[in-house]
Amino acid sequence: MTLPDIVGADPKVARSSAYRNLDVLLRCGAIRRINSGGDYTHFELAEPLLGHHHHLICISCGSVEDVHLDSDIEHLVDKSLNEIASRTGFTPTHHSLDLHGLCSHC
Numbered sequence: 001m002t003l004p005d006i007v008g009a010d011p012k013v014a015r016s017s018a019y020r021n022l023d024v025l026l027r028c029g030a031i032r033r034i035n036s037g038g039d040y041t042h043f044e045l046a047e048p049l050l051g052h053h054h055h056l057i058c059i060s061c062g063s064v065e066d067v068h069l070d071s072d073i074e075h076l077v078d079k080s081l082n083e084i085a086s087r088t089g090f091t092p093t094h095h096s097l098d099l100h101g102l103c104s105h106c
């Protein structure tokens, strides 16, 4: 959801109160911010709640679509990233991969 989606979902909730609650949810790790790179900041439930997935992010209209990779592909991506990490002495905890481009409407 975008910020206007969230704020507009219930007109009775003050905008400042919605922002404050979003900040609390972000800081406690229940939701995360998706860096869509445009004017549209998206928020979604954190991965432990929603499951691991990736995003297709439209650079024109700012839409964000969730996509799941086949488990074989997901495993290969993870393996490749872990190999790169171990070569540099980096200790990975998780990955996030988003594909940026143009959606079917744009």
Ligand SMILES: [Zn+2]
Residues within 6 Å of the ligand: 058, 059, 060, 061, 062, 063, 102, 103, 104, 105, 106
């Ligand atoms: Zn688009």
Ligand SMILES: [Zn+2]
Residues within 6 Å of the ligand: 052, 053, 054, 074, 077, 095, 097
């Ligand atoms: Zn993944």
